[in-house]
Amino acid sequence: MRRFVTLVQRRPINFYFKRTLMTDEKKSSDKSGVPLPVVGRRNILITSALPYVNATPHLGNLIGCVLSADVYSRFARLRGYNVLYVCGTDEYGTATETKAVLEGVTPQEICDKYHKIHNDIYEWFDIRFDIFGRTSTPQQTEITQDIYQRLDANGCIDEQEMKGLFCEQCQTPLADRFVEGECPTCHYDQARGDQCDACGSLLDSVQLINPRCKTCSSPPVERITNHLFLRLTHLTDQLSKWITESSEKGCWSTNSKATTQSWLKMGLQDRCITRDLKWGTPVPRKGYEDKVFYVWFDAPIGYLSITACLTDEWKQWWKSDNVELYQFMGKDNVPFHTVIFPASLIGADDGYTLLHHLNTTEYLLYEGGKFSKTNGVGVFGDDAQNTGIPPSVWRYYLLTNRPESSDSDFQWSDLAVKNNSELLNNLGNLVHRTITFVQNQFGGKIPRITLRKSDEEFLASITKLTEQYIEELEAVKIKAGIRTAMTISKVTNQYLQDGEPWKRLKSDSESAGTTIAVCANIVRLLATLLHPYMPSVSSTIASQLNVSDDFSLTSAELFSSEFVEGHEIGTPQVLFTKIADESVEEFHLAFLGKKRDAKTGPEFPLDLIVGTVFEVKDHPTADHLWVVQVTTGGRTLQIVTSLRTCYDEEQFLNKTVIVLNNIKKSKFQGVASQGMVLCAKDESGFSVVTSTQSNGTRVVPEGAVVKVKKNFKYKKAWKDLNLRTNDESQGICGGVLLLANGEPIFLDKPKPNSEVV
Ligand SMILES: [Zn+2]
Ligand SMILES: [Zn+2]
Known part of the structure; x- marks a missing residue:
């Protein structure tokens, strides 16, 4: 009998044997079991760009670094390579420091909170790091200071005078986000000291017109202080040589080679590596007690320090010519990993492991636009968990849709x-x-x-x-x-x-x-x-x-992966479940956020109009019903309603209501009814949905386009629309706010999280 195994062996097999492992191969790990490089094996050190701590990662961030690196590291382990996968949060910088000032907590507390958010999200997505660390550690200080001191000893550091802003009121230098003013380019009034959010220009705080202290609003004064510069000009030759060799050997993508070459062509400038801030790695030099290293200088050193937090033997990975370093990142991070970080390591000249393979992604857009946490647009890591769609499906979608060349x-x-x-x-x-x-x-x-x-x-x-x-x-x-x-x-x-x-x-x-x-x-x-x-x-x-x-x-x-005849298998289970069209619509609406693009939104079948009740009469035969007249601006509707069980006639007269206008006309005990008054119900009864807007205003779920269905069949189709109230008793449809002229509609008596009928 021929078996699968013999069959496969008859095929050309050279390919597999190229990387066959020796049976007596050496394994090496430190005392706590962390793998260490071994001579004679492929030792692969994998990093994912360190996500900035102060932001919840969205799907684009996931595919851009941690998820892509996870796939490769799992594959490399399948192949039997000796692998270490390192990542962590990038915690220093002004965004953290200003946020801490605003919230009245320490930067460390902000970092602790967000580090956990990142960690939980990646765990949920089945990302398996050897360590997911952080940059605000003593190891970071030690290694950054060591690299700086080596650079200094090797003549790669220069001291230069720079103009900066100082607030005399607060007795503090104002760097980056601690100062605001008018943008010299677009004249936006709230440009920050490092960047203008209106036009995107990168700024130096002294360029701001009419600058003011972010904390006390008083105008700062200019002061001249010393700063340290990394002499990239001094390192250009060595760096260019390394880039030419490594980009070929490590098969960098065409896009990242082009970005790197354009940096070289522009001519490298010396770059300032110190900052007038408190939250960061201290600078070990006299006169720099109130300064820290600039994040772009010390953030990539985080790869080393995070490894050092995992094992005392970190130098075996980071000072070795027997390790292949694979780095994963989004395209915006390329120059930091191909120019600035290698320049620091080359200049420090201590046998550091340098980048081998660079793997970059372009951007993932959300429904044609940008993800935005502030505007609630797009799916963020924590949202994904609430959709009920399992992590494997997310991974599959993101990986098959990975933005590789565009x-x-x-x-x-x-x-x-x-x-x-x-x-x-x-x-x-x-x-x-x-x-x-x-x-x-x-x-x-x-x-x-x-x-x-x-x-x-x-x-x-x-x-x-x-x-x-x-x-x-x-x-x-x-x-x-x-x-x-x-x-x-x-x-x-x-x-x-x-x-x-x-x-x-x-x-x-x-x-x-x-x-x-x-x-x-x-x-x-x-x-x-x-x-x-x-x-x-x-x-x-x-x-x-x-x-x-x-x-x-x-x-x-x-x-040897074939089954032995007679192998007993387990129980069949369903692997995947269908995602229904209605859920697609619901999710789409739920993550639209403040985006209002009326032409491309989902369709909403109801004709909901703001109106006012101007007449209330008893039903001629039914004691529990009223016959009311509602004006919706130009039109008058007669509606039969049972709301008299919860309202007095006086309360109900002149009430602003929302009427459903495209329901099939019907009769209630002989009296015609042309519509329905929206209300919410719970155990305690009904409450009417109302609005601050004028009669005739149409009510639409945010981002949706009204496409009125004639003779809407209430009994059949209403439940599917999922109209409810949220925590604040505002009307929502499929999780999205119902808006009249941009304003939420709400209940006149609060009934949070109840059904709208
Ligand atoms: Zn601007
Ligand atoms: Zn001030």
């Missing part, structure tokens, strides 16, 4: 399509069909494999695709790798479909068994290949197959 765009409809047709119908279907078939038809045991020629050809194509996947991920082509893995799933589905084992089960159970056992083998292979992308899905597949989820993709392991 910006890409997040769309809810696209997320639903990828979930429903790729994950659910392709992968989920293959896994579920295979496992239930083995379970139901073969008593849960993998049947014997007797390969026919067509099976051999099919397996050869799978081997080829697997090789392609490995090549792609070795080159850190993350999007290509997931595409290839999903192709394997797709062609295997087709193989199963064509093989029709369910038809041959009785007539030729051996060939039916072979087909399903081949599928089971490939499902197992897929669990491995998908592990870098969707680790928890891979683990679930492994448990359904009753195999270990300690995956590996080294040559030896790949060949």
